[in-house]
Amino acid sequence: GAVVSQHPSRVICKSGTSVKIECRSLDFQATTMFWYRQFPKKSLMLMATSNEGSKATYEQGVEKDKFLINHASLTLSTLTVTSAHPEDSSFYICSALLKTSGGSRTDTQYFGPGTRLTVL
Amino acid sequence: KQEVTQIPAALSVPEGENLVLNCSFTDSAIYNLQWFRQDPGKGLTSLLLIQSSQREQTSGRLNASLDKSSGRSTLYIAASQPGDSATYLCAVKDFNKFYFGSGTKLNVKP
Numbered sequence: 001g002a003v004v005s006q007h008p009s010r011v012i013c014k015s016g017t018s019v020k021i022e023c024r025s026l027d028f029q030a031t032t033m034f035w036y037r038q039f040p041k042k043s044l045m046l047m048a049t050s051n052e053g054s055k056a057t058y059e060q061g062v063e064k065d066k067f068l069i070n071h072a073s074l075t076l077s078t079l080t081v082t083s084a085h086p087e088d089s090s091f092y093i094c095s096a097l098l099k100t101s102g103g104s105r106t107d108t109q110y111f112g113p114g115t116r117l118t119v120l
Numbered sequence: 121k122q123e124v125t126q127i128p129a130a131l132s133v134p135e136g137e138n139l140v141l142n143c144s145f146t147d148s149a150i151y152n153l154q155w156f157r158q159d160p161g162k163g164l165t166s167l168l169l170i171q172s173s174q175r176e177q178t179s180g181r182l183n184a185s186l187d188k189s190s191g192r193s194t195l196y197i198a199a200s201q202p203g204d205s206a207t208y209l210c211a212v213k214d215f216n217k218f219y220f221g222s223g224t225k226l227n228v229k230p
Contacts (some may be wrong), residue, residue, distance in 0.1 A: 006163075034218075043124075043209065043222040044164075093163055095218075106171070110219060111156075113163035 002028050004096045006112035013084055014120055021079045021115045023094030029074035030096035034109065035067070038091040050077040084119040091116050122147045122214055126221035133200055134229050141195040141224045143210035148188050150212040155184050155195050156225070158207045167208075168195070200228045 003026040013019050024035055031052045048069050049057040056069035062081040066088075068080040077096075081088050095109040124144045133139055143153070152171045156164040168177045168184040170193070176185040183196040193210060207223040 041221040041222075044211075044218075046217060049217075091161070109168070111166075112165040114161070116161065 002026075002096070002098050002108075002110040004094065004110045004112040006092075006094055006115050008115060009113060010116045010118075012118045012120065015085055016083055019081045019084055019117060021081075021092055021094075021117075023079070023096065024075045024111050025075045025096040025098075025110070028096070028098050030077075030098065030099040031074060032099075033071060033077040034095045034097070035069060035077075035079050036093045036095070038093060038114075044093060047079075052077075081117065084117070086119045089117055089119045122150075122212060122219040124210060124219050124221040126210060126224050128224060129222065130227075132226040132227040135200060135202060136197075137200050137228075138196070138198050138224070139200055141197070141208050141210075141226070143193040143195070143221055144222045145191045145193075145212045145219070147212075147214070148191050150188065150214060152213045153184075153186050153189075153193050154211050154213065154218075155182075155193075156209045156211065158209060160207075164209065169181065177197055197226075202230050204228050 005024045007022045033050040035047045037047050047062045050069045050071040058064045067110045071077040093114045093115045095111045098108050100106045125144045125163040127142045140177045154169045155167045170177045181198040187194045205228050209223045211218040211220045
């Protein structure tokens with residue numbers, strides 16, 4: 001099946017620094033990727049939709065200047081948490097959309113293993 | 121806006137029991153519904169995907185049903201094993217967006 005990787009799997013940083021998380025589709029091209037955030041014992045919250053070659057679409061309440069998304073190629077999207085603060089500590093998961101000939105109804109998202117961000 | 125609810129939030133059963141996890145959603149105009157498994161600190165593993173035109177899907181000891189008109193899905197796990205211990209998430213897809221429930225944390229005791 002399709003594989004999506006994330007790097008790093010775990011990162012600890014000081015408050016005020018920026019952290020970049022990479023999401024790669026290893027064996028397929030993904031024009032669309034998604035970034036989610038998961039709080040402890042909570043569900044996944046969609047943060048933004050990343051489109052290759054264009055600006056990301058952010059969900060309501062997500063600060064686009066704080067969470068920078070770049071989808072520079074068909075296999076790579078990056079999420080940069082700028083000027084990180086302790087409240088940004090969370091589990092971040094990306095997914096990549098594998099498009100099928102059946103259209104949106106059969107397109108499938110494949111999820112990465114997640115990145116645990118801890119801001120001290 | 122689509123809202124997905126999962127009941128119960130947590131479940132503890134002895135090994136060998138059959139169990140049912142529930143998922144409900146508010147907007148029946150979905151493309152599909154998917155059940156995932158998440159182990160602590162890990163990403164998501166897809167278990168079953170049911171298209172909106174389907175009623176159920178089976179994989180091994182797992183069976184998922186979908187009643188789109190009533191906004192409900194169930195995940196049935198037969199003969200549970202300690203290795204089934206994890207959090208189970210259901211998600212409904214609306215065009216390209218997934219809406220997730222908050223999950224059911226399952227503990228299967230040996």
